[in-house]
Amino acid sequence: MECKEVSTTAFDDQKPGTSGLRKGTQVFMTKQNYTENFIQSILSSIEDTKRKGCTLIVGGDGRFYMKTAVSLIIKIAVANGVGKLIIGQSGVLSTPAISNLIRKHSAIGGIILTASHNPGGPNADFGIKFNTSNGGPAPSGVTDKIYEISKSLTSFKICPDLCVNFDSIGSRTYTIDGADFTVDVISSVQDYVEMMTNIFDFNAIKSYIQDINFKMLFDSLHGVVGPYATKIVCEELGATPDSAIHSTPLEDFGGKHPDPNLTYAAELVDEMKKGVHDFGVAFDGDGDRNMIIGKNGFFVSPCDSLAVIAANHKSIPYFVANQMTGFARSMPTSGALDRVAEELKLPFFEVPTGWKFFGNLMDAGKIALCGEESFGTGSNHIREKDGMWAALAWLSILADTKLSVQEVITNHWKTYGRNCFTRYDYEQVDSVAANSMMENLTKAINEKTLFGKTLTGAGKNYTVKLMDNYRYEDPIDKTVTEKQGIRIIFADGSRIIFRLSGTGSSGATIRMYVDSYISKEDPSLEFAAAQILKPLVEIALEISQIPQLTGRNSPTVIT
Template structure:
């Protein structure tokens, strides 16, 4: 833990924006260096110009690879492009447009020439592809659309990112991103000069670049997914903190248009994010699920003796607004797992227009409280590997009513049971917290306490353990038979999983369960560690025993 975690950023913590931008254009990446190769994680390629992992060459190559993929798949409709507020996002958007126009691709860009949240891009793709029609959205055929979002999500201000959203509106699957990454690395090796581009001033003036009002399209449609009138009528006081991200120009419009008692906290974008408090490791990181990054909002909501909080509810979002953070006067910053369980219980009890067979989507490292809630609701539980891409088809086909990740990303269906977005949406989760407050008269924290009283209290944590590259590779390739232990922290092991129960996809690691506890181990893609997620319904001491046992089980399995 950094000694200044949770404290306001100081001048020495801020990035040199000009240096970051200059290196974006000046650095020639070395494709033989693993750090400087194109690698798509769960949400696209991310990196920094400071270490040569996110440069003009990378972005041009990735965009050209996406063009090649679209041609191979017969995708000939417009490509929706959005960007967030990170310093590298604007130059990356310029590069993207230069390559797309040179390739003859029609591009839809923000009408205001400004920021576009990830959920707004997904929403517009789906509308273009027929989500609002009686036939429902298409994923193939003439004129079908897809998208690119330029964002490193909650990463530090030094970073940039780019991800591809497929024709289903959600993050592209691993087979697609793997192909794009391989092709992009071929182009990086060939050099920037090998990629066709139209100079930006000519490109942006081209008929191929069409201005699209993402904000109005998204904001005007919000009443179809959240009961905004109930929030207004109840007078729920909301403090919305964009954390300097792409939602910064959306929240004020939402509040004004729907007559909400909503105050935008930190209403300006700043590429240095100088107003932030430092995260656990002393870095500026727009992680709305981190108590350290959210320290200033938590302080605002802290109730003094004999006093009251200025808001009934405070919310946060990350850089591209696909994650949510919920702060209540009676509970502080909610654990994302706790809020996901609250959302699931509330939604499935209060969305009469949803399909009776729609299930609950969760990642296998999310809290088992969700399992108990889903069972109580009589809804199917669809447990997937980490990555929101695994929820896209379920939300699109409405076989899932809700899909959520332990890292504070989720989306759910419209009031009438049709698809809203197939990518994470921080707006509707924040607004749902206000709807819950308005309709139940209780905070989401109080709602969670009622779930605990019904289903039991649990203790959940994620820790890291050291691992070499060879050990991480062994962990990824494990079979269930590699686990020879029969008990875990005093309980009989009930399952040893290397594929997800909900879709049979490899989880890239291991999950071991008992009647009252579980752990999952996954290798880090960027550090010499593996991540241990664990939960106990017994006690915090038992959680520590589970974590210790997890290290021993993994060490034995990969030996």
């Protein structure tokens, strides 16, 4: 077999977003060389001397077109001098599992085939993401380089006759153009499960589950977590087989949206409301996000989930054995974590949205726990958010405290006060309308029209203390990231934030965040979040003019 160079035409729309390149599946399938071009751009971004003979991890969430993309990566990787590919069986690997494998095998990086929480199928979404040698998402400098290469690409290298069976586990070595090329097909779950057993006390969790007949539901939404949940929850922890639901990965996620929130995981929420199960968790398509639900359908805000894990980190053996160095959260995430950091006298950092911003802090030893309001939580065991890790962290806390999910949360509020939080998502909004909203808000910043002004919603007054477009300077490498979300901060510490998401494949997604702090002595401490936040939501909609600009009277999803 020989490699050859194929002429191609560059595309101008292959700029990676927050988590890689995401487009409609048909774009990857029908635009000639679209997939090949982007794979070549990724490989060309790696220096020749580092790429030659290197190891690369490959896998994805099992969505439609993934296997075709894996086959192309194999053919293109060997032609570009890669020495070894480590691929999950049938191409399946969760995003956290890939991060672990990159670090374990000192790989040059990993190519992840996923559009995360976006729907899958021939008429839905596909995505390609590159993680670097630390196991984390490629930083802006790398993605910018990939994009620049993609805009001027004139050819790609490929070994068209190399066909590898990656459905069966085993190692295969080929000699192509005089060089050895190895493809190791491995268990999708084994390495990840081994890592989890070294982080958590599975015996303690198992004893707790069995002693009180603790009932759980792990809903994988037909995404990649299914095999991991079956292995860990049912086999390792001894839970009944019906504890893992929707656990068969499907190319179209069963025709549903693999996003763990109250809208798209409604089936789990409804089942938890029956009061039969003590603990519920839903995961997204590629396994890096999670939603925690307690008995009777008690919803745990992802912001509270992060803060609770921080406050109870000593319930997790990993953090007993390894120093808790600090915490970090994304800017739109509520301030609940800040209060824990202050109480524990540990360093705290606020970063832009995107897991890559946590990577430098973890690599420098500044933080050990971090998270985002978008249902992402993780620690420095890898360089990605990790849905299963978060679920096991919660089980560790429950086993240690012997409390219910709701009791853990309400006790946390009574100790630290409550940051009441909500997020409104307006998906697939006309891009012109979304940009008009951001332009109007930017104008208000420049002209200082809201500074010091008192705004009223549902009869309650709030005075604007600050309005800006968030800017971040990385404390490690000093790189500056600008225009990361428009913030309106009020005198009492409440916040309203507006961002355009970078994870959609078409149109625009407007995200509106509302965060309000309630002291532990406040009689409304345990009121419904919608009731507490109603005044600020009214103010936010009035300031942004979202209904008028978009024609949407309600959001697609409310968190």
